Amino acid sequence: MSVEADYTIVVHTLDRGPTAPSGSPYVIKLETFLRMAKLKYELDFKKPFSKKGKTPWITYNGQDIADSQIIQEFLSQKHGIVFSAHLTPEVRAVARGMRAILEDHFYYSFCLDQWVYNDVKNVLNYFAPLPIPKLFVPLVLRKWKSSMKQSCKSQGIGRHTQAEVEKMGREDLQSVSVFLGEKTYMMGDKPTELDCLVFGMTVMSFYTAPSHSPYYKAVAEDFPNLKRHLDRMKEEYWPDWDDCLYNKA
Ligand SMILES: N[C@@H](CCC(=O)N[C@@H](CS)C(=O)NCC(=O)O)C(=O)O
Secondary structure, eight states, rough: OOOOOOEEEEEEEEOOOOSSSSSSHHHHHHHHHHTTTTTTOOOOOSSOOTTSSSSSSEEEEEEEEESSSHHHHHHHHHTOOOOOHHHHHHHHHHHHHHHHIIIIIIIHHHHIIIIITTTTTTHHHHTSSSOTTTTTHHHHHHHHHHHHHHHHHHHHHGOOEEEEHOOOOOOOHHHHHHTTTOSTTTTBOOOOOHHHHHHHHHHHHHHHOOOTTHHHIIIIIHHHHHHHHHHHHHHHHHGGGGGSSSOOO
């Protein structure tokens, strides 16, 4: 396989956050993957949403590609990245299932918690230090809240009671915790793409959610191996974490 040596990767996304480099688990997932693969990249905050309407997206040598998963697969093919090559098809199927739990289920429970049950208060607090005109933030967030509520309803999870949703979200994290067990990484001794995603979701739960969130509590108290995994990934791939936070000074 020919491996691209000469390349530029621009990651388009929202500005850095005050408590985590990004408020989006998909951006953390992607940046961690790029770091794990030792691919250099730059960030651009001018147009955070792709033509598909989501963040992140990238421009690779002038070509636009959207969706963290599609981007990972594209870059893996271009650069011969084989983090999961040692896994059997059966184990890869489990990894795919874990991804669906987190991206297509847990993420929505989390969004309901942040955007709907708490009346976007937490999200407002998160954005407060950023240099966005103060009047603009609540207006945009309220518009996003209504679209988030609608998305969760269409997905299905938004039709359940808050207590039911919180139980489901907690059980999603519990499943990831049970599968991780005492292993160093999700799939054993070597980190794979799934670790980037788990990290994205635990960063979101631990660093961007407030301490009364059930998902903060899940990572901080209930499932200590998730917190150990979070710390390990942060230390390994984000030694510059503090420099990547939005600088309030
Ligand atoms: N499947 C997408 C999901 C990306 C995603 O949902 N991003 C959220 C931010 S965390 C977003 O852009 N939401 C805007 C919207 O849904 O309108 C990926 O993996 O990149």
